[in-house]
Amino acid sequence: MNLPNMLEAKKRDKNAVIDNYKYKEVKIDDSLIGKKFFVRTYGCQMNEHDGERVKGVLSSQGLILTEIMDEADIIILNTCAIRENAHDKVFGFMGLIKKMKETRPNLLMGICGCMAQEESVVNEIRSKYKYVDFIFGTHNLDSMISVINERVRSGKQNVEVYSVLGNVCEGIPESRDSKYSAWVDIILGCDKFCTYCIVPYTRGTQRSRRYEDIIEEVKGLKELGYKEVTLLGQNVNAYGKDLYKDYDLSNLLRDVSNTGIERIRFVTSHPWDFTDEMIKVISECDNVMPYVHLPIQSGSDRILKLMGRRYTKDEYIELYNKIRSRIKGVSVTTDIIVGFPGETEEDFQCTLDVVNECKFDGAFTFVFSPRENTPAAKLVDDTQVEVKNERLHILNEVVNKYSLEANQKCVGEVHKCLVLGKSEKDETKYMGYTEHMKLVNIVSEDDIIGKIVDVRIEEAKSFSLNGTRI
Numbered sequence: 001m002n003l004p005n006m007l008e009a010k011k012r013d014k015n016a017v018i019d020n021y022k023y024k025e026v027k028i029d030d031s032l033i034g035k036k037f038f039v040r041t042y043g044c045q046m047n048e049h050d051g052e053r054v055k056g057v058l059s060s061q062g063l064i065l066t067e068i069m070d071e072a073d074i075i076i077l078n079t080c081a082i083r084e085n086a087h088d089k090v091f092g093f094m095g096l097i098k099k100m101k102e103t104r105p106n107l108l109m110g111i112c113g114c115m116a117q118e119e120s121v122v123n124e125i126r127s128k129y130k131y132v133d134f135i136f137g138t139h140n141l142d143s144m145i146s147v148i149n150e151r152v153r154s155g156k157q158n159v160e161v162y163s164v165l166g167n168v169c170e171g172i173p174e175s176r177d178s179k180y181s182a183w184v185d186i187i188l189g190c191d192k193f194c195t196y197c198i199v200p201y202t203r204g205t206q207r208s209r210r211y212e213d214i215i216e217e218v219k220g221l222k223e224l225g226y227k228e229v230t231l232l233g234q235n236v237n238a239y240g241k242d243l244y245k246d247y248d249l250s251n252l253l254r255d256v257s258n259t260g261i262e263r264i265r266f267v268t269s270h271p272w273d274f275t276d277e278m279i280k281v282i283s284e285c286d287n288v289m290p291y292v293h294l295p296i297q298s299g300s301d302r303i304l305k306l307m308g309r310r311y312t313k314d315e316y317i318e319l320y321n322k323i324r325s326r327i328k329g330v331s332v333t334t335d336i337i338v339g340f341p342g343e344t345e346e347d348f349q350c351t352l353d354v355v356n357e358c359k360f361d362g363a364f365t366f367v368f369s370p371r372e373n374t375p376a377a378k379l380v381d382d383t384q385v386e387v388k389n390e391r392l393h394i395l396n397e398v399v400n401k402y403s404l405e406a407n408q409k410c411v412g413e414v415h416k417c418l419v420l421g422k423s424e425k426d427e428t429k430y431m432g433y434t435e436h437m438k439l440v441n442i443v444s445e446d447d448i449i450g451k452i453v454d455v456r457i458e459e460a461k462s463f464s465l466n467g468t469r470i
């Protein structure tokens with residue numbers, strides 16, 4: 001048993017040596033071989049990718065993935081802690097599994113991901129949700145099988161979570177959800193400590209993977225037929241800073257570009273670490289896609305300071321304009337939080353002003369949610385929930401207006417789309433993404449899944465485009 005500790009999780013030791021090690025296979029208890037498992041993942045792309053590892057590790061031990069929860073012998077919830085509603089969803093889901101366990105006592109249920117790293121969550125599960133069988137954290141996904149085996153051996157709830165600096169484990173088996181577009185981690189953790197954010201606590205210290213390992217992985221994916229890789233990190237622009245003197249994201253993008261894979265994307269970018277050289281590489285390499293997700297969070301300098309974001313509104317806009325003018329056909333999306341503690345009407349107006357100035361291609365908008373142990377959770381917050389929700393509503397109207405405008409500009413144009421599958425809304429159509437990351441529902445007579453095809457855009461909505469393959 002090992003319990004998470006949020007104070008430990010906060011520590012950063014500049015002199016610590018972060019080790020890379022290879023995944024060591026552990027055999028699963030014989031009683032579980034051939035059993036079925038179900039995984040539900042919440043949260044960001046990095047967590048999605050971790051979900052692919054949970055599936056990969058269990059499949060590598062002879063267990064069988066099922067999409068039908070009712071027939072599973074093991075259910076794993078790979079959780080997200082970013083906002084309270086992410087928590088609520090998971091606790092709600094746990095209630096459902098409790099019911100299932102009443103009629104199926106051998107059903108095993110596990111929790112992993114970012115909520116597993118939270119002290120209060122684990123304490124609550126230990127005292128009130130004794131039917132949860134095992135918990136492992138983001139730092140020890142590679143020891144998942146040992147954690148499960150120990151639960152089977154002892155018959156007791158097993159919690160194995162570490163709040164350590166964290167190393168980098170290479171070679172964990174993966175069952176990727178797509179055959180055409182793949183996630184590739186490049187930097188784990190985060191050291192930015194934005195005052196509202198729990199990620200530096202749940203994911204630990206910022207640590208880059210070695211570029212040789214990343215490039216090998218991309219080459220392997222290309223050989224398997226993958227058309228696209230998305231390089232992942234909480235702040236990809238900080239890539240390499242912890243590992244190399246003069247090798248950063250611009251170098252990595254060039255090297256990954258040289259593998260010849262058809263499409264390269266990267267998320268998320270923090271404005272603080274965005275250099276001119278990176279903009280240059282994105283604009284020069286044809287297979288680096290012209291799309292940047294650049295969270296602004298607020299348009300008020302006073303709030304940005306309280307958030308610990310390390311840039312002013314003007315610095316953000318300067319960078320934004322550089323990206324827009326130097327990268328041909330680029331689209332830029334952002335993240336915005338409303339209702340940060342102490343946000344006044346004037347502060348909120350500043351946010352609307354920036355949105356009106358930047359006219360983002362899209363924005364993910366959130367109401368501030370206080371997170372355990374973060375500095376912002378301790379600030380006086382006297383804005384009523386109704387006011388915050390109203391601000392979110394007003395902001396969304398403005399944001400959606402510009403998304404629609406940006407999408408309308410595509411009508412009549414021909415865009416190259418990577419087709420990932422059938423359209424979710426209409427089975428007779430296909431679904432793909434343009435180079436600048438716009439979702440397109442495509443009419444085509446042939447099966448075009450997994451291909452990059454030319455599509456004439458005929459109609460624009462706020463969140464998607466409609467078009468026909470030509």
Ligand code: SAH
Pocket residue numbers: 082083196197198199233234235268269270295297335336337366367368369370371
């Ligand atoms: N690493 C990324 C963001 C990861 S979290 C970055 O820095 O850009 C994704 C988004 O969730 C953030 O950009 C922020 O807008 C939002 N978010 C994070 N913590 C939040 C909180 N406590 N309340 C509301 N929104 C939050």
Ligand code: SF4
Pocket residue numbers: 190191192193194197198199200234235270
């Ligand atoms: Fe959170 Fe800030 Fe790190 Fe993004 S950069 S993960 S918002 S602390």
Ligand code: F3S
Pocket residue numbers: 042043044045046047079080081082113114198199202203
């Ligand atoms: Fe959520 Fe953890 Fe990602 S908190 S957003 S799953 S890093």
